[in-house]
Amino acid sequence: MNVYIAGKTVVGLLYPLCRAVQVYDINNNVVINTGQKLIEYTQDLFSAMASLDFVRYRDYIFFNKQRLKYEIDSYANLQFMNSLFKNLGIKSVSFSRGLTQAEIIQFANMLKEDRASFQKNIADRKYEHITVECLKQGEEQDEMFEDGQVAKRTYFKALKVTKNLMQNLWSGRPVDVKSSRRVIFSLVDSISRDEYGILALTTIKNFDEYTFNHSLNVGILSLALGQRIGLDRKNLARLGTAGLMHDIGKVEISRDLINKIQKLDDDEWETLKLHSNYGVREILKTRGLDEISMIAITVAYQHHWNYDGTGYPIRESDEEPTLFSKIVRICDSYDAMTTARGYQPVPYLPHFALRVIWSNQNRLFDPILAKVFTQLLGIYPVGSCLELDTGEVAVVMRQNPSTIDRPSVKIIIDRSKEKIDGRTIDLAAEKGVKIIRPTYPQLYGINPASYFL
Numbered sequence: 470m471n472v473y474i475a476g477k478t479v480v481g482l483l484y485p486l487c488r489a490v491q492v493y494d495i496n497n498n499v500v501i502n503t504g505q506k507l508i509e510y511t512q513d514l515f516s517a518m519a520s521l522d523f524v525r526y527r528d529y530i531f532f533n534k535q536r537l538k539y540e541i542d543s544y545a546n547l548q549f550m551n552s553l554f555k556n557l558g559i560k561s562v563s564f565s566r567g568l569t570q571a572e573i574i575q576f577a578n579m580l581k582e583d584r585a586s587f588q589k590n591i592a593d594r595k596y597e598h599i600t601v602e603c604l605k606q607g608e609e610q611d612e613m614f615e616d617g618q619v620a621k622r623t624y625f626k627a628l629k630v631t632k633n634l635m636q637n638l639w640s641g642r643p644v645d646v647k648s649s650r651r652v653i654f655s656l657v658d659s660i661s662r663d664e665y666g667i668l669a670l671t672t673i674k675n676f677d678e679y680t681f682n683h684s685l686n687v688g689i690l691s692l693a694l695g696q697r698i699g700l701d702r703k704n705l706a707r708l709g710t711a712g713l714m715h716d717i718g719k720v721e722i723s724r725d726l727i728n729k730i731q732k733l734d735d736d737e738w739e740t741l742k743l744h745s746n747y748g749v750r751e752i753l754k755t756r757g758l759d760e761i762s763m764i765a766i767t768v769a770y771q772h773h774w775n776y777d778g779t780g781y782p783i784r785e786s787d788e789e790p791t792l793f794s795k796i797v798r799i800c801d802s803y804d805a806m807t808t809a810r811g812y813q814p815v816p817y818l819p820h821f822a823l824r825v826i827w828s829n830q831n832r833l834f835d836p837i838l839a840k841v842f843t844q845l846l847g848i849y850p851v852g853s854c855l856e857l858d859t860g861e862v863a864v865v866m867r868q869n870p871s872t873i874d875r876p877s878v879k880i881i882i883d884r885s886k887e888k889i890d891g892r893t894i895d896l897a898a899e900k901g902v903k904i905i906r907p908t909y910p911q912l913y914g915i916n917p918a919s920y921f922l
Contacts, residue, residue, distance in 0.1 A: 470517040476532025477543050479514070479521060482507040483577070484546040487553070490578045504574040511568055521564040525554040527663060528870055536662070539870055540699045541841065552871030553580060555897065557587045558604040568598040621922065623659045624670040624685070627652045631688075631713060632681045638720040644755045653688070653709040657702055660692045665851065665867050668693055672852030672918040674808045674816075680719060680727065683804055688712035690800035691793075694838065697845050708793050710761050711768035715797050718748030718769060730811035742781045745770050764793060772797045775833045795835045799826060799842050802833070819850035820907040847873040852917040854910045858903040860884040861891070864910075864917050869897040874904075879920060882913050 486503045493500050514521060524531045530550055531537070537547055553559070557580065564573075576599050579590055591601050630652045637644045659667045671686040691712035695705050719727055722744055726737055733741065748769030752762055771794035774780040790798070806822040809815065817825070823843050830839035847868040849855060855863050855878060862882035869875055880891025896902055910917050 470514070472533050472535050473537070475514055475518075475521075476523075476530075476535065476537050477546075478510060479507070479532070480523075480530070480537065480546045480550050481543065482510055484549050486573070486577045487549070487580055490574070491581050495574050495578050500574060501570070504570045504577070507573055508568065508570045511564060515566045515568075519566065522561065523550075523554075523563070524561040525551065525559065528555075528665070528867065529663070530554070538661070539697060539845075541697070542699065544844070548871045555869075555871065557582075557584050559601060560604050561600075561602045563600040565598045565600070572596055572598055620659050620663065620666045620670060623652075623655045624667065624673075624689075627656055627688075627713075628681060628685050631685050632678070634714075635681060635684070635717065635720055638717065638751055638754070649710065649713060650706070650761070653706050653713065656689060656692055656709055657705045660689070660696050660705070661702075664693045664696060664845075668846075669851045669866070669921045670918075671804065672921060674918065679808060679810055680716065683801075683808060684713055684716055686804045687715060687797060687800045690804060691796050693845055694796050694800060694842055695793075697841050698838070707761050707764045708796060711765045711793050712797050712800065714752060714765045715748070715768055715772045715801060716744060717751045718744035718746065720751060721747040728811055732812055742773070745773055745782050764791075767791055768794045768797050772801055774798070776830070776835050777832050780833075795838055799834050799838055802826065803842070803846075815909065815911065818907045818909065819846070819853045820848065823848075823850065844873060847876055849874070849876055849904070849907060851876075852921075854881075854908050854913070854915060854917060856905040856908050858905055862886075862908065862913060862915075863891075863894070864915070864920050866893065866920065869895070872897040881915060881920070886913070888913070888915075 482503075486500070486507055489497075489500045489503045511521060518533065520533075522531075522533050524534075528551060529536050530547055537543070539547055554562075576596065579587055579594075582590065588603050591603070630649055634644060634649055656667070667689055671689050673682060673686075675682045688709050689712075692705055692709045695708045700708060722741060726733075726741060729737070749766050752758075752766045752769060755762065768791070770782065771790045773782075774784060774790040774794060775798070776795070778784070778786065803822050803826060806817040806825060807819050823846060826834055826839050827843055830836040847865075849865050851865050851868065853865040855865065857863055857878075861880050861884060863878035863880050865876045866879050867877040869877060875896040877893060877895045877897075879893045881888060883889045883891065894902060896904070
């Protein structure tokens with residue numbers, strides 16, 4: 470019995486039942502038939518599992534201790550369940566053997582109540598085969614903002630490996646890609662545990678080490694997007710490696726040109742564009758060439774190919790970029806736009822960079838991937854600075870998957886425009902606080918990355 474598939478299926482059957490009781494009486498045939506489908510499936514599960522346990526933790530839903538991932542085919546179902554648990558203050562729900570159709574329909578009917586009514590009624594009414602644990606007054610899962618030491622260690626270890634890899638190529642020393650493979654699997658594991666935690670670290674932008682930070686950030690963003698569209702662990706490792714090495718051809722280009730502050734002239738621009746071709750040559754130099762290396766070669770060559778057939782290097786009319794190249798195309802553009810560089814001292818606001826990607830779907834970017842990427846990062850990506858209607862300024866700490874326009878934020882500038890170590894607000898829960906607009910952190914002398922370190 471595949472626990473992950475079982476959890477996704479139960480959520481997929483519970484979702485239409487909850488919807489049905491919002492529209493029909495509980496004795497209506499639509500409700501009864503929908504409830505029956507759910508019970509029939511759970512009876513099969515109970516032959517292998519003593520209980521079916523759903524827990525909401527860090528804005529994720531776990532089924533029997535395994536996290537259910539936000540993927541295209543199950544996003545709406547999981548988003549609904551997460552929002553439901555959050556709004557009603559539910560920490561966990563367990564279904565045990567003997568669960569009946571009448572019980573599950575009555576329980577689904579209670580889920581349409583408001584938070585206070587639900588918690589009172591669930592305490593008064595004891596179900597024989599359903600156990601619900603609710604958050605206590607004032608308890609709103611502080612663990613969402615825990616230290617995240619594991620994610621940080623993984624990030625900085627990956628940054629060190631990336632830096633060593635490229636510096637060895639720069640200096641002509643032999644390169645073994647095995648170390649990068651190991652760190653990629655660590656990143657895959659981090660993404661699987663908590664993609665929002667590791668994505669927060671992509672706000673780290675080191676001007677002096679742009680090439681290294683950028684390569685790693687593109688690898689992480691690509692992994693998160695790949696996971697969201699349902700790639701398995703093996704393919705995520707391939708994609709992550711390709712993302713990490715997409716710009717490796719720049720080691721053949723003068724650092725003075727790469728770091729030039731002034732606008733590039735036509736000849737310099739043509740030279741810089743050759744990094745896609747050089748990437749093929751540099752990866753071929755590495756030891757231990759295998760299937761993953763060949764995928765990385767393809768992405769290094771294609772990651773500036775546009776959806777409409779333009780881009781560079783010039784291609785034949787019938788040549789199409791691979792899925793991995795399309796993913797890296799988006800992630801590379803987003804991280805480049807949101808990073809300060811010599812010729813771009815003030816980067817794009819993350820909010821605006823997403824708008825650029827969205828407005829260029831069907832031209833530069835694959836439209837489906839552009840939509841999923843926006844959904845992944847939210848309207849206001851982690852690290853964004855926002856002006857609130859309270860007169861305060863906040864930094865986005867975490868997305869809310871069920872309400873991508875209402876993230877969790879930390880107040881960093883008070884009403885007097887003084888820097889503070891302020892409270893954290895879940896805007897999905899505190900409806901009274903409104904976002905006025907995104908703002909530049911430079912206006913307040915703020916480095917958003919410092920709040921994640």
